[in-house]
Amino acid sequence: MGEEKGYSTAKEQETAVLVAVTTQKQNAEQTAEYLAELAFLASTSGVLTLHSFTQNLPKPDNRTYVGKGKLEDVIRYVIDKDVDMIIFDDDLTPSQVRNIEYEIQLCGKEMKVLDRSLLILNIFAQRAKTVQAKTQVELAQYQYMLPRLTRMWSHLSKQRGGVGMRGPGEKELETDRRIANDRIAFLKEKLEAIDRQTFTQRKHRDRLVRVSLVGYTNVGKSTLMQKLAKADVFAENKLFATVDSTVRKVSWEGIPFLLTDTVGFIRKLPTLLIESFKSTLDEVREADILLHVVDISHPNFEEQIEVVQGILNEMGAGDKPTILVFNKIDLFPVEDVFFEGSALNEDGEFELSKMERVTQFLKQTHWQTNQPKTVFISAAQKSNLNELRDTVMQLIKEKHYQIFPNWMNDNHLLGHSDEYVPE
Ligand SMILES: Nc1nc2c(ncn2[C@@H]2O[C@H](COP(=O)(O)OP(=O)(O)OP(=O)(O)O)[C@@H](O)[C@H]2O)c(=O)[nH]1
Numbered sequence: 001m002g003e004e005k006g007y008s009t010a011k012e013q014e015t016a017v018l019v020a021v022t023t024q025k026q027n028a029e030q031t032a033e034y035l036a037e038l039a040f041l042a043s044t045s046g047v048l049t050l051h052s053f054t055q056n057l058p059k060p061d062n063r064t065y066v067g068k069g070k071l072e073d074v075i076r077y078v079i080d081k082d083v084d085m086i087i088f089d090d091d092l093t094p095s096q097v098r099n100i101e102y103e104i105q106l107c108g109k110e111m112k113v114l115d116r117s118l119l120i121l122n123i124f125a126q127r128a129k130t131v132q133a134k135t136q137v138e139l140a141q142y143q144y145m146l147p148r149l150t151r152m153w154s155h156l157s158k159q160r161g162g163v164g165m166r167g168p169g170e171k172e173l174e175t176d177r178r179i180a181n182d183r184i185a186f187l188k189e190k191l192e193a194i195d196r197q198t199f200t201q202r203k204h205r206d207r208l209v210r211v212s213l214v215g216y217t218n219v220g221k222s223t224l225m226q227k228l229a230k231a232d233v234f235a236e237n238k239l240f241a242t243v244d245s246t247v248r249k250v251s252w253e254g255i256p257f258l259l260t261d262t263v264g265f266i267r268k269l270p271t272l273l274i275e276s277f278k279s280t281l282d283e284v285r286e287a288d289i290l291l292h293v294v295d296i297s298h299p300n301f302e303e304q305i306e307v308v309q310g311i312l313n314e315m316g317a318g319d320k321p322t323i324l325v326f327n328k329i330d331l332f333p334v335e336d337v338f339f340e341g342s343a344l345n346e347d348g349e350f351e352l353s354k355m356e357r358v359t360q361f362l363k364q365t366h367w368q369t370n371q372p373k374t375v376f377i378s379a380a381q382k383s384n385l386n387e388l389r390d391t392v393m394q395l396i397k398e399k400h401y402q403i404f405p406n407w408m409n410d411n412h413l414l415g416h417s418d419e420y421v422p423e
């Protein structure tokens with residue numbers, strides 16, 4: 001047994017190589033950023049990225065996404081280093097999957113082929129907790145898989161880790177397609193039943209003002225929800241920590257309202273997921289006020305704002321009263337900024353705290369606007385949360401008095417206990 005020494009018996013972490021193309025529409029810098037995000041997505045689902053391949057093309061190759069020679073390089077690397085999977089940054093068409101699968105078969109080694117959507121679907125599947133979210137993810141998985149049912153995607157091993165595995169021969173394909181179609185029909189019916197139930201529940205809920213936290217994934221929505229609603233919400237430095245939406249009733253200045261934490265958005269969010277998460281996203285669609293949370297410490301936060309705005313527009317929620325909440329200002333690089341207010345006191349110390357100086361600086365930038373309103377905060381450090389509350393309160397009050405014109409008369413004699421976290 002001596003020769004086995006040094007080998008770990010624990011299950012090793014799965015490994016991946018990433019593949020992306022730089023095109024006329026996507027420059028090299030963007031490709032690098034997308035790849036970094038793809039590696040983060042992979043690590044969120046427990047997969048270690050070993051290497052990335054990129055190719056410059058006018059547009060992705062119709063047949064095999066990258067050119068044939070490049071694909072051979074990738075496959076050779078995967079064989080040499082015994083990598084488990086290849087992850088493509090863009091969605092592959094069913095025929096690209098077939099062609100890539102064919103090239104892989106020629107080399108005789110088993111390897112999984114995933115694209116961005118499938119990776120995101122897998123993460124959603126791992127994270128969904130409620131019956132509704134689980135059903136939504138499963139529906140999206142089947143809809144994704146159906147047109148791609150080739151030998152590789154087959155045998156409906158939809159369990160975690162099973163997606164992308166090589167399946168049995170052509171014979172089972174027809175059966176698989178039939179099973180998939182039946183399952184899709186069943187899941188749709190199940191979702192409709194859940195929808196009817198939640199619709200009835202919602203109808204019976206008070207007609208309170210509804211505020212929704214929206215934003216790119218990992219920007220700090222759940223952390224902010226925790227601070228604002230004192231709710232025990234799961235927050236983590238991973239993508240898509242939240243897949244189910246959480247609603248809390250909060251009361252400020254005697255006015256109750258509903259605060260919702262929602263699933264994070266991401267660039268190239270699979271359309272199938274948007275569709276099947278329709279009812280979860282109804283929380284956003286039915287919201288009166290949106291708090292669009294932005295991670296100002298992220299190098300691409302401006303593009304992330306656009307992605308989120310684009311998805312909101314698609315959902316028909318693009319023109320709701322919105323507050324742009326720039327979060328994580330504690331991570332804003334202080335050294336790089338020029339402070340007009342950075343006067344020193346007699347002891348040679350700054351008169352303003354670091355957070356105050358950063359806030360002051362940010363308020364002089366073009367991000368400070370009134371359309372939509374902006375607030376700069378750190379949810380983690382509870383900085384400027386009072387200002388955020390005041391800004392949100394203005395909008396809540398407007399809406400609240402529209403719904404309950406007699407609220408003041410009915411309630412001004414009652415004592416209110418304000419629940420709010422002081423800074
Ligand atoms: N430094 C710093 N980190 C923060 C702040 N707010 C949140 N974070 C961290 O950012 C990470 C993501 O936070 P979440 O609250 O899970 O983000 P989310 O937007 O809910 O993410 P998803 O649910 O995945 O879309 C966590 O590690 C938080 O601790 C902040 O103000 N400053």
Ligand SMILES: [Mg+2]
Nearest residue numbers: 221222241242
């Ligand atoms: Mg979250």
